Amino acid sequence: MADLYSRKGKLNDAYQLISTMTTPTGTIWSLLLSACRVHKNVDLAEKVASKIFEVDPENIGARVLLSNIYANEGRWKEVAKVRMTMRNMGIRKNPACSWIEVKNKIHTFIADDKSHPLHDEINNALCELQEKMELAGYVADTSEVLHDVDDEQKKYLLYGHSERRAIAFGIMSTPAGTTIRVIKNIRICVDCHTAIKLISKIVGREIVVRDNSRFHHFRDGECSCGEYW
Known part of the structure; x- marks a missing residue:
């Protein structure tokens, strides 16, 4: 259901639904983060990313996706902050x-x-x-x-x-x-x-x-x- 809400652009509904789950995983939150990219909802993306990092602090994919969302909006200071956080945590993006x-x-x-x-x-x-x-x-x-x-x-x-x-x-x-x-x-x-x-x-x-x-x-x-x- 959360995926369906996300695909239809009902991101806040998806967020509320996932929030009611007993132990939502980083994977479930990541589905919503991807939808935030598609629908260009930066504010919600930040909230969702914080949820992912609570359960999976070293989730490289989520951090890269968040930086992509910032880059899409030309928010280079935020991109730099994400990179700096990854560097300080010793997290390195794998070469493509x-x-x-x-x-x-x-x-x-x-x-x-x-x-x-x-x-x-x-x-x-x-x-x-x-x-x-x-x-x-x-x-x-x-x-x-x-x-x-x-x-x-x-x-x-x-x-x-x-x-x-x-x-x-x-x-x-x-x-x-x-x-x-x-x-x-x-x-x-x-x-x-x-x-x-x-x-x-x-x-x-x-x-x-x-x-x-x-x-x-x-x-x-x-x-x-x-x-x-």
């Missing part, structure tokens, strides 16, 4: 990695990593996809880039995200129509989620991404998560 299996071999991708033997070919494939995406109306969403830099630099940072590189490699390395399956160790950002939806439609393939939140089944420009993750 994505994995894909092709021809019985696991390939690992890290953002902007140039070590893959097909690095140049992957970049060319990404450029082609980027051009097709822009023709289809894609505009980069830089709201979750946690760096106070100009928009062009933010777009460049998004372009090199590990799951995009893994997907581009999968597309160029497998026959047309093959389902692309990628695992990522942290949450997919909003922009990559939008980009992968478009890519699935452009290349006519199903793309399955397992991040640290859930499975995302992208097909024909849509995702199974319904924009909640």
